Each structure stands twice: as C-alpha cells, then as structure tokens.
Amino acid sequence: AQTVTQSQPEMSVQEAETVTLSCTYDTSENNYYLFWYKQPPSRQMILVIRQEAYKQQNATENRFSVNFQKAAKSFSLKISDSQLGDTAMYFCAFNKDSGNTPLVFGKGTRLSVIA
Amino acid sequence: DTGVSQDPRHKITKRGQNVTFRCDPISEHNRLYWYRQTLGQGPEFLTYFQNEAQLEKSRLLSDRFSAERPKGSFSTLEIQRTEQGDSAMYLCASSATITEDTQYFGPGTRLTVL
Numbered sequence: 001a002q003t004v005t006q007s008q009p010e011m012s013v014q015e016a017e018t019v020t021l022s023c024t025y026d027t028s029e030n031n032y033y034l035f036w037y038k039q040p041p042s043r044q045m046i047l048v049i050r051q052e053a054y055k056q057q058n059a060t061e062n063r064f065s066v067n068f069q070k071a072a073k074s075f076s077l078k079i080s081d082s083q084l085g086d087t088a089m090y091f092c093a094f095n096k097d098s099g100n101t102p103l104v105f106g107k108g109t110r111l112s113v114i115a
Numbered sequence: 116d117t118g119v120s121q122d123p124r125h126k127i128t129k130r131g132q133n134v135t136f137r138c139d140p141i142s143e144h145n146r147l148y149w150y151r152q153t154l155g156q157g158p159e160f161l162t163y164f165q166n167e168a169q170l171e172k173s174r175l176l177s178d179r180f181s182a183e184r185p186k187g188s189f190s191t192l193e194i195q196r197t198e199q200g201d202s203a204m205y206l207c208a209s210s211a212t213i214t215e216d217t218q219y220f221g222p223g224t225r226l227t228v229l
Contacts, residue, residue, distance in 0.1 A: 004157075033216075037220075043222070044220050044222040044223065045158075045206070045208075045220040046120075046220070047217055047218075047219075048216075050217065057194050058137070091157050093157075094161060100146050100210050100212050101159065102148060102160035102163055102171065102173075103148075103150075103158070104160070104219060105157030105158050105159070105229045106157050107155070107156055108155075108157050
C-alpha cells in the first residue's frame with residue numbers, strides 16, 4: 001500500500017520569504033506521479049505542481065518548485081517570494097501508473113503567510 | 116464550462132436518514148472520483164468511474180454507500196442510514212484520460228449528521 005507523510009502540521013512564513021514544505025512517501029511502484037495541491041480556506045482544492053517519477057529534473061511552476069529525491073522517497077515543495085494568497089492547506093499526493101488513478105494524500109500542512 | 120460542480124454545498128441531516136449528493140464533472144472528462152475529507156485530514160479515496168463503469172471501490176465505502184454515473188456524465192453518491200461518523204466533506208474530482216490526467220476538484224459537499 002502507498003502512504004504519504006507530511007510531518008509538519010503547521011508552518012508560517014513572512015511575506016516575500018521562502019518556505020519549504022516536506023513530504024515523504026512509500027511505494028513499491030516504479031512508475032508514479034507526485035503532486036502538491038493547495039486548499040485555501042473554504043475554497044476548493046487546486047493543483048500547484050506535479051512531478052513524474054521517471055523525470056530526474058525537478059518541476060517548477062513560477063514561484064513553486066519541488067525537490068524530488070527518488071531514492072529517499074522525498075518530495076518537498078519550495079515556495080519563493082511568499083504572498084498572502086499562499087495561505088492555505090497544502091497536501092502532498094501520490095498516484096501510480098498514468099496519473100488517472102485515485103490519489104493518496106498526506107494529512108496536509110497548514111501554511112500561514114504573515115504580512 | 117467553469118469546472119467541477121457539486122450540489123448541495125451543505126447538507127445537515129439526522130442520523131438514520133438517507134442523503135444523496137450530485138457531482139457534475141468538467142465536460143468530456145472520462146474519469147470521475149469521489150473522496151471524503153474529515154477535519155484535519157487529507158482526502159481519502161472512496162470510488163471512481165471511467166465513463167459509466169465503476170472501476171474501484173475503497174474499503175472505506177461500506178454497503179451503506181452507493182455511487183452511480185448512469186450516463187457517463189454526472190454522478191451521484193448516496194449514503195443510506197447515515198451515522199454521525201459520516202460527517203465529512205465529500206469531494207468530487209474529474210480528469211480526462213487522453214489529453215490531460217490532472218484531477219480537478221469541485222468545491223465539495225459538507226455533510227453534518229446530527
């Protein structure tokens with residue numbers, strides 16, 4: 001069975017600073033995908049960034065980037081130049097095969113960006 | 116089409132009652148997923164469909180739960196004889212199997228069982 005662990009229940013960061021959210025996972029699959037989803041307060045979940053396990057290059061999306069360490073089964077999210085709108089729950093998630101399979105989520109990290 | 120929609124957004128019911136939720140996926144998305152999210156937890160998978168075929172059900176989905184996607188478009192999730200432990204946010208997501216496999220989530224239906 002696949003599991004996803006987020007060891008930081010809550011984090012805070014000053015506006016314009018950089019913050020890193022941690023995620024580790026466990027799987028015996030060789031082909032899989034990793035995701036970070038953002039869930040703002042009382043709003044729906046949206047995809048922040050995704051990483052295919054077969055790609056060695058770390059994914060980036062504007063201010064968001066990941067550090068994917070396949071051997072260590074680690075997938076951290078770095079948010080640069082934090083903005084107040086980044087305040088949200090962040091969930092790390094995993095799925096196998098093509099990506100069109102059910103997601104396994106971690107428990108989430110609540111990020112607060114402070115002005 | 117503006118995204119995945121769910122109805123109702125909130126539902127309060129008494130223990131023992133039946134409830135039904137609806138999810139309308141993004142147009143032409145083949146796959147539709149149901150997840151449940153309790154307070155302080157990440158979403159947990161319940162079941163998913165490829166068009167009208169139900170591909171997998173989680174062990175979390177007891178026999179009081181049933182889901183359908185009769186015409187391969189919208190889906191319904193019914194909970195019979197609700198229990199207080201069913202109180203949660205029920206999330207629906209959809210994805211297109213060919214063009215893009217990202218799962219897009221709806222706003223959820225928050226169920227409170229009194």
